[in-house]
Amino acid sequence: MALHDLERPYDPTSAEGRVARHWFERIPTAYWIVVFLLITMPVYASNFVLFQIFGWSFILGMIATSLMFLAGYGGMVSLAQMTFAGVAGYSVAIFGESAITTISQGWPFYVAVPLALIVTVLFATGIGWLAVRTEGIYTIMITLAIAAAFFYFTRQNYDIFNGFQGFNSVLPPPLFGVDWREAIPFYYLTLFFAAATYFAVLYLSRAPFGLALQGVRDNPRRMAALGFNVTGHRVAAYAFSAIPAGLGGILLTWQTSQISPGTISLQPVIDILVIAVVGGLSHPIGPFIGAFLYVVLKTFAVDVLIAVGLGGERFQLLIGLGFLIVVYVSSDGLIGIWRKIRESRNRDPFRTREGE
Amino acid sequence: MSGLANMTGTENALELRDVSKTFGALAALSGIELVVKPGERRAVLGSNGAGKTTLFNCITGDFPPSSGSIRFFGEDVTAFPPQERIRRGLRRTYQISLLFHGLTVLDNIYLACLGVSRGRFSFLRPRRDDALVAASERLVELVHLDAVKDSSVSDLSYGQQRQLEVAMALSGAPRFILFDEPAAGLSPAERRELIEILTNLPSHMGFIIIEHDMDVALRVSDYVTMMHNGEIFKEGRPAEIEEDPEVQALYLGGAEH
Numbered sequence: 001m002a003l004h005d006l007e008r009p010y011d012p013t014s015a016e017g018r019v020a021r022h023w024f025e026r027i028p029t030a031y032w033i034v035v036f037l038l039i040t041m042p043v044y045a046s047n048f049v050l051f052q053i054f055g056w057s058f059i060l061g062m063i064a065t066s067l068m069f070l071a072g073y074g075g076m077v078s079l080a081q082m083t084f085a086g087v088a089g090y091s092v093a094i095f096g097e098s099a100i101t102t103i104s105q106g107w108p109f110y111v112a113v114p115l116a117l118i119v120t121v122l123f124a125t126g127i128g129w130l131a132v133r134t135e136g137i138y139t140i141m142i143t144l145a146i147a148a149a150f151f152y153f154t155r156q157n158y159d160i161f162n163g164f165q166g167f168n169s170v171l172p173p174p175l176f177g178v179d180w181r182e183a184i185p186f187y188y189l190t191l192f193f194a195a196a197t198y199f200a201v202l203y204l205s206r207a208p209f210g211l212a213l214q215g216v217r218d219n220p221r222r223m224a225a226l227g228f229n230v231t232g233h234r235v236a237a238y239a240f241s242a243i244p245a246g247l248g249g250i251l252l253t254w255q256t257s258q259i260s261p262g263t264i265s266l267q268p269v270i271d272i273l274v275i276a277v278v279g280g281l282s283h284p285i286g287p288f289i290g291a292f293l294y295v296v297l298k299t300f301a302v303d304v305l306i307a308v309g310l311g312g313e314r315f316q317l318l319i320g321l322g323f324l325i326v327v328y329v330s331s332d333g334l335i336g337i338w339r340k341i342r343e344s345r346n347r348d349p350f351r352t353r354e355g356e
Numbered sequence: 357m358s359g360l361a362n363m364t365g366t367e368n369a370l371e372l373r374d375v376s377k378t379f380g381a382l383a384a385l386s387g388i389e390l391v392v393k394p395g396e397r398r399a400v401l402g403s404n405g406a407g408k409t410t411l412f413n414c415i416t417g418d419f420p421p422s423s424g425s426i427r428f429f430g431e432d433v434t435a436f437p438p439q440e441r442i443r444r445g446l447r448r449t450y451q452i453s454l455l456f457h458g459l460t461v462l463d464n465i466y467l468a469c470l471g472v473s474r475g476r477f478s479f480l481r482p483r484r485d486d487a488l489v490a491a492s493e494r495l496v497e498l499v500h501l502d503a504v505k506d507s508s509v510s511d512l513s514y515g516q517q518r519q520l521e522v523a524m525a526l527s528g529a530p531r532f533i534l535f536d537e538p539a540a541g542l543s544p545a546e547r548r549e550l551i552e553i554l555t556n557l558p559s560h561m562g563f564i565i566i567e568h569d570m571d572v573a574l575r576v577s578d579y580v581t582m583m584h585n586g587e588i589f590k591e592g593r594p595a596e597i598e599e600d601p602e603v604q605a606l607y608l609g610g611a612e613h
Contacts, residue, residue: 208470208478211459215467218456225416225454226471226524227442236477 038191047183053299055186055255057292058194062248064276064287065197066241072281073210074237075217077136080127080143082272083150084242085249086264087123091116092250093167093259094160100167103160109173113250120246121239128238132231147269155261166260170253181254190251194288197244201284204240213237278326280335289334297322367430369394369532369562370415375424377410377586384410385586388424394531397554398564399573399594402583403606408566409451411583412534416448417441429531443472445531449521449538451566457510461501464509465492465523472528491527499523500549515546522553533563539572551575574598582606 042050067081096112098104107115131142154161172180172189180189204210212233215223220230253259271294279290301315330336372390376383385407392398400408413419415426417438425434433441456464469488470476482489496505499519504512509520518538525533535554539547547569554576557563567573574580574594582590582603590603597603 203481204479207481208475211463211467212470212476214459215456218458219454221418222450222454222456223467223471224438225418225442225448225450226468227439227528228467228471228476229439233477 058190061288061291088246088249089253099169124242132234280333399577
């Protein structure tokens with residue numbers, strides 16, 4: 001150590017300062033409270049809230065996170081994420097068990113589920129390979145076209161997708177003797193995969209692959225000039241995004257015990273975009289917050305409208321208004337609002353620029 | 357320059373044969389013949405629109421040439437995409453800032469180091485003793501950006517961004533570097549630092565520098581190529597070029613605008 005190093009004031013954010021603290025000491029208390037609340041949720045929440053509100057939020061959050069990953073880190077707005085989820089859901093119904101025994105192969109879940117994910121990743125790789133040739137609005141258009149094409153294809157094809165009816169009685173396997181469609185097991189099942197998705201995306205954002213993807217977002221031409229294969233990175237991002245989307249699609253199929261063209265029609269396709277944008281695209285927590293808001297609005301808007309004496313059928317209006325307000329006041333969804341509030345609270349009146 | 361490179365025969369670092377580039381009816385480059393030996397430091401001078409940056413874009417493959425061939429250390433790279441040329445040890449800096457504004461200084465350099473490494477697609481975060489992270493830290497120090505290494509690039513001053521460009525070009529053991537006006541917009545102190553960095557580069561690292569500042573260009577280069585209207589107009593040692601009456605009339609006259 002050079003002599004001048006000793007004169008340096010102690011800095012807790014330096015590498016030396018960091019070694020002294022364990023990783024769990026660096027996590028703020030608020031995070032521990034959230035973790036505690038989520039784990040103990042079944043103690044004070046009703047089965048309806050666990051299954052319908054949280055279970056659904058976690059699932060939609062996972063699918064929206066796959067979009068957040070592509071759009072936030074890769075700069076590629078894909079409307080095909082719900083389609084990837086649908087491919088996985090259909091695959092599980094086709095390879096596994098359902099009431100449509102003429103089509104469903106009835107293979108055990110440990111074959112059907114991995115196979116469904118593999119099919120989804122391959123499908124997404126193909127779509128990605130097509131979509132990355134375009135930029136901006138054209139990526140949106142091409143993925144929207146793919147989503148629409150897949151919807152009409154499933155509705156008209158009876159040999160594989162059973163047309164308009166789709167598949168019903170697609171149930172989770174009774175693993176460990178647990179009925180995973182019971183409210184409490186389903187809550188923990190979705191919580192587990194939602195948390196896995198959240199942490200995987202967060203981890204990946206600082207790994208070489210994620211950093212390179214952010215480089216591609218900021219400046220694709222420069223990335224090529226640094227030796228990166230920009231097309232390859234973008235296609236790989238699509239392939240990765242198919243995993244959370246596919247898992248979400250399988251869980252969604254199990255939750256509703258069915259999958260049909262309605263699951264992947266343009267309405268849910270757009271809903272995923274709305275959830276991700278309203279939640280915020282800069283951090284993987286955004287899509288989950290957006291999904292929670294969406295599910296709460298979608299579930300209770302009817303009751304609110306009826307309570308104030310309006311027709312219940314106008315609940316979409318309330319949802320639309322809620323999203324309009326969020327998008328209007330913040331450029332980065334609910335995360336953006338949260339950051340603004342925190343910054344204004346932490347602002348030191350004696351300094352012109354506040355540090356974090 | 358009597359090292360191993362010369363013993364392998366006529367292998368030049370860079371060899372351009374009859375390279376032309378047209379944009380529609382505009383001939384940005386025509387019939388460029390350019391040979392640079394390994395370890396040579398070449399300055400390319402010329403007024404605005406002479407085709408200097410287009411020349412760089414053809415060499416790196418950002419825009420492939422319309423005709424002609426480009427050999428890099430004996431290998432014909434004319435049809436290679438940019439990343440393949442970069443992986444063979446070619447680097448460049450950009451005249452306009454082409455940095456990753458959403459990322460930190462260290463992340464920018466780390467990406468530059470990563471681009472030519474095998475871990476480009478790795479899903480695992482680098483460990484604290486990762487070789488690329490260490491290499492990035494050394495480059496940050498080399499261009500004196502240690503104090504701002506964790507700042508976002510959008511918070512840097514213009515001069516600091518230029519220095520970051522240079523650091524990114526030096527990442528990952530380059531064999532040959534193209535500097536596109538690295539000194540433009542720098543303060544006199546930053547300019548001195550840049551000259552020091554360029555002159556202290558390892559002797560096997562050749563480069564071509566485009567520079568409007570004659571002082572910088574002639575101080576760091578062994579040989580000078582003058583360009584005019586997309587053609588090579590004159591070549592020679594810095595002293596010869598400086599004395600040449602035609603160059604003085606054209607270049608110094610043109611630079612006064």
